[in-house]
Amino acid sequence: MASEIDNILKKVDSNVAHHIVKLIGEDKEVKIRPMTMKHFKILLKSSEGINRESLLKEAPEEVKKIDTIFDAVMKDCVVEPADFDPLELFSADWYYLLVMLRTVSKGSTIDFNMQCMGTMESTSGSIPCKERLKLSIDLNELEKASRKKLDVKINLPGKIKVHFSPPKRKDAYVLNDYMIEKGSSPVEEPILRIVSCIDWVEHDGNKVTNLSLDDKMKIFERFSYLQKKEIQKGYDQLSFGIPMLVDIKCNKCGYEVRERLVDLADFFIL
Numbered sequence: 574m575a576s577e578i579d580n581i582l583k584k585v586d587s588n589v590a591h592h593i594v595k596l597i598g599e600d601k602e603v604k605i606r607p608m609t610m611k612h613f614k615i616l617l618k619s620s621e622g623i624n625r626e627s628l629l630k631e632a633p634e635e636v637k638k639i640d641t642i643f644d645a646v647m648k649d650c651v652v653e654p655a656d657f658d659p660l661e662l663f664s665a666d667w668y669y670l671l672v673m674l675r676t677v678s679k680g681s682t683i684d685f686n687m688q689c690m691g692t693m694e695s696t697s698g699s700i701p702c703k704e705r706l707k708l709s710i711d712l713n714e715l716e717k718a719s720r721k722k723l724d725v726k727i728n729l730p731g732k733i734k735v736h737f738s739p740p741k742r743k744d745a746y747v748l749n750d751y752m753i754e755k756g757s758s759p760v761e762e763p764i765l766r767i768v769s770c771i772d773w774v775e776h777d778g779n780k781v782t783n784l785s786l787d788d789k790m791k792i793f794e795r796f797s798y799l800q801k802k803e804i805q806k807g808y809d810q811l812s813f814g815i816p817m818l819v820d821i822k823c824n825k826c827g828y829e830v831r832e833r834l835v836d837l838a839d840f841f842i843l
């Protein structure tokens with residue numbers, strides 16, 4: 574027989590508020606529940622004192638571990654659809670859902686500090702400002718960008734057409750595995766991100782799909798400089814659901830900058 578505490582816990586679980594999130598990349602709705610202390614604990618433990626960029630350099634396998642934890646928490650907080658798989662989301666939708674999850678779990682305001690990167694004139698010349706800037710942003714006020722198609726097609730000699738599609742969450746894992754296997758340097762990551770968007774290749778009327786990242790890399794190496802630039806432009810226009818860009822201004826020195834906000838690891842801590 575269930576104890577009274579079990580009954581209480583069951584009652585709590587079955588009465589949690591649900592929120593509907595309309596995905597941007599796909600015309601689909603998901604129902605989410607707020608994260609609980611259990612989830613916060615898992616995320617905080619996984620990302621304590623971590624800088625993703627340096628981690629990518631020193632221990633890419635750790636990045637994979639953190640990614641897995643984020644995906645598990647997201648899956649746990651999506652109530653519907655029952656077969657929800659975060660890996661099948663477009664990266665843009667994955668990120669957007671994470672922002673919404675943060676909003677319903679912890680509120681939409683993120684407060685953070687940063688040091689001013691501007692300079693000031695003094696009698697001894699130009700000196701760094703280093704003013705401590707206190708910033709507060711409201712996630713609800715950030716502009717939401719609608720989905721833009723990455724419908725760039727690149728023609729290679731021999732009547733070969735290379736088709737691209739927006740990256741999915743699962744591509745992040747493929748990319749990470751590739752970097753571990755090849756011992757790639759993090760400076761190669763941006764180019765690999767673009768390469769991973771190659772979806773299929775058309776050849777003699779045939780559609781060649783299921784390309785490995787290695788295959789995609791070989792195809793990409795046949796691009797001309799201008800073709801690379803063209804696809805780079807297409808990729809840059811692929812806006813994420815919430816671009817997370819904030820305008821920052823220092824009142825002391827007048828320095829102004831548009832920054833991309835916070836690393837994922839800080840996202841639930843701040």
Ligand SMILES: [Zn+2]
Pocket residue numbers: 689690691692702703704823824825826827828
């Ligand atoms: Zn300043």
